Amino acid sequence: MIPTMRWFGPSDPVSLFAIRQAGCTGVVTALHQISVGEVWPVADIQARQQLVEADNSEYSPLHWLVVESLPVHEDIKKGRPAREQYIDNYKTSLRNLAACGIRTVCYNFMPVLDWSRTNLSYEMPDGSRALRFVWQDFAVFDLCILRRPSAEADYEPEVAAAARAQFDAMSEAERQHLTNTVLLGLPGSEEDFELAGFQGLLDEYAQIDADTLRQNLHYFIQQVGPVAAEVGVNLCIHPDDPPYPLLGLPRVVSTEADLTALMAAYDHPSNGITYCTGSLGVRQDNDLPGIVRRLGHRIHFVHLRATKREENPRNFHEADHLAGDVDMYAVVRELVLQEQRRQRKGFGQPQLPMRPDHGHQMLDDLHKKTYPGYSAIGRLRGLAELRGLELGIRRSLEPDTPAATAATTDTPAAHAAARLLA
Structure with a gap:
């Protein structure tokens, strides 16, 4: 997988040099300064690319690989007449991103709130x-x-x-x-x-149930999906976080069934998934390795983190990347097999961009102000663990490589067997 980290732009306390030194070759970022629903101009996209790539001639290169996120306007989620203009703007932004060589765009369809924590x-x-x-x-x-x-x-x-x-x-x-x-x-x-105006935002969803929100999501992908396919962009929806309704608001991207229905709504490889083990893993009924086996061909972007359900199963905290309720070994193994399948059959991205999602605030970062979940050292630890796990899995799946053969023959038992054979 391609190691990446999220970067929030020039105001991010985690520098591009820190991301580079963590071992990343890809950057995941967005134009947060542009209001939701407005077009992302080519000039602004190129300016962000230039920031990311400014030191590439002198240091190991970094490239803007994934947009996270190109937000979906609330009028699209609510199915209002104004959605047509916002959908047109979205299509233009996709064309502009493709013109700049950016081919993976993450988005979500959570009403009002994005991810929620207490x-x-x-x-x-x-x-x-x-x-x-x-x-x-x-x-x-x-x-x-x-x-x-x-x-x-x-x-x-x-x-x-x-x-x-x-x-x-x-x-x-x-x-x-x-x-x-x-x-x-x-x-x-x-x-x-x-707080004063928040209830009013919720009231606008009073007549929108899960079926209506799902219809609005499917309408959105049916409109923008063909443009993404035309310009070679992979759209990938992020699951709900947490994956159940909050504040009376429906959520419709929480289960494998939700993802399967969305993939069928516009059945084209450009309509894909951001596979987030943290969001999906909060629900015990989500089979994380099985989702990769069954929907892996539609995964365009990977978020790896582990959550731990508590005594009340609706309570959870973010565990170490290799701990918690997520069987990270089984998940990464399926992702490696998916990449190998793509390489053999020649379809899709042969390497999936992956980022260590979130990370614990630790060491020197305990004394710094960072975006919640996005401190440098915790993500560095997570990325190191995940890359080591991936390497081990790849070696175990390729036993005939010289390195693997040397590792299995250079042992006391192997030497003893060799002496007996001699």
């Missing part, structure tokens, strides 16, 4: 800090801070009662901190949601 600095046993989601904490926000109408029906009675007791015991500063965490904006964005 704790951005959960302390792990080793003292590092991770992202965490706690269902009861989210209920505190929903029931007691936002006070969303009809929210009570979304929570188990014991969770609702515990949330109200927890709220009563919290200080005003603790309540504000939880609010700020839940309403955090898109990664890379400087704008968070405001």
